[in-house]
Amino acid sequence: MENIKFNFNDKNVVVTGGASGIGFKITSSFLQAGAKVSIWDYSQEALDVAKKELAQYASQLHLAQVDVTNRQSISAAATSLPWAVDVLINNAGITRDKSFAKLSESDWDAVISTNLTGLFNVAKGLFEKFNGSSAQKRIINISSVVGLYGNFGQANYASAKAGVIGFTKTLGKELGRKGFTVNAIAPGFIRTAMTNAMPKEVLTGMEAKVPVARLGEVEDIANACMFLASEQASYINGTVVSVDGGIVL
Numbered sequence: 726m727e728n729i730k731f732n733f734n735d736k737n738v739v740v741t742g743g744a745s746g747i748g749f750k751i752t753s754s755f756l757q758a759g760a761k762v763s764i765w766d767y768s769q770e771a772l773d774v775a776k777k778e779l780a781q782y783a784s785q786l787h788l789a790q791v792d793v794t795n796r797q798s799i800s801a802a803a804t805s806l807p808w809a810v811d812v813l814i815n816n817a818g819i820t821r822d823k824s825f826a827k828l829s830e831s832d833w834d835a836v837i838s839t840n841l842t843g844l845f846n847v848a849k850g851l852f853e854k855f856n857g858s859s860a861q862k863r864i865i866n867i868s869s870v871v872g873l874y875g876n877f878g879q880a881n882y883a884s885a886k887a888g889v890i891g892f893t894k895t896l897g898k899e900l901g902r903k904g905f906t907v908n909a910i911a912p913g914f915i916r917t918a919m920t921n922a923m924p925k926e927v928l929t930g931m932e933a934k935v936p937v938a939r940l941g942e943v944e945d946i947a948n949a950c951m952f953l954a955s956e957q958a959s960y961i962n963g964t965v966v967s968v969d970g971g972i973v974l
């Protein structure tokens with residue numbers, strides 16, 4: 726699928742969890758559209774692979790090993806950022822799926838601290854690094870369809886992703902006057918390396934539930950991010966954009 730053509734020359738973007746999966750596609754799409762991108766990811770291995778795969782964009786790319794649950798690592802990365810920030814994509818996330826009866830305290834804590842507190846940590850740690858003079862500052866938080874509707878076996882994940890929506894709406898209210906828009910994206914079932922490894926019949930079953938008759942692609946999320954980050958989206962604030970093919974209809 727062709728990317729929508731956006732121009733992000735002179736814009737600087739931070740993508741958490743940008744070394745693989747959806748975050749990698751978001752990163753490569755912004756690079757392709759002319760932005761400078763800093764990937765913040767805790768996996769050095771994934772960062773090394775991403776650096777190789779994005780070699781053609783070396784002059785626009787900055788990589789930092791950052792754990793979004795660790796405020797010290799965020800503070801160090803924010804200090805070493807070579808440019809002021811225009812766009813933050815809070816994308817890093819994990820799952821620890823189990824039914825409530827089996828869900829342990831550590832499953833709960835890990836998902837809440839990465840998928841919810843992690844977004845607070847990064848937004849807070851980067852706040853002073855945003856481009857003060859810009860009236861087009863953007864924070865885009867990756868939530869999930871599960872944060873809107875819940876899901877069996879995902880009490881921790883659904884709670885964190887619902888929290889992301891409350892965080893988004895509140896920052897949208899507070900920061901609008903300071904030149905920010907703050908929005909969330911709620912992806913449905915997106916095809917990534919992880920989902921591709923699932924049994925074919927499971928994927929076919931999922932596909933059958935989606936009104937547009939296909940699973941989501943990483944490009945679908947990257948395109949929504951680029952639109953929300955663009956100047957054309959400057960009146961969209963504090964909302965949740967579902968990118969799910971209508972799966973919940």
Ligand SMILES: NC(=O)c1ccc[n+]([C@@H]2O[C@H](COP(=O)([O-])OP(=O)(O)OC[C@H]3O[C@@H](n4cnc5c(N)ncnc54)[C@H](O)[C@@H]3O)[C@@H](O)[C@H]2O)c1
Nearest residue numbers: 742745746747766767768792793816817818869912914915
């Ligand atoms: N894949 C889907 O179907 C789907 C659906 C809805 C929402 N999402 C959300 O989209 C986002 C990306 O998901 P994905 O499928 O690409 O996942 P992924 O596992 O493929 O990639 C996640 C990336 O985040 C990084 N990461 C994880 N924890 C981190 C931490 N503490 N600090 C820094 N980096 C960390 C990982 O190293 C990895 O590079 C997540 O927030 C996820 O919850 C995904």
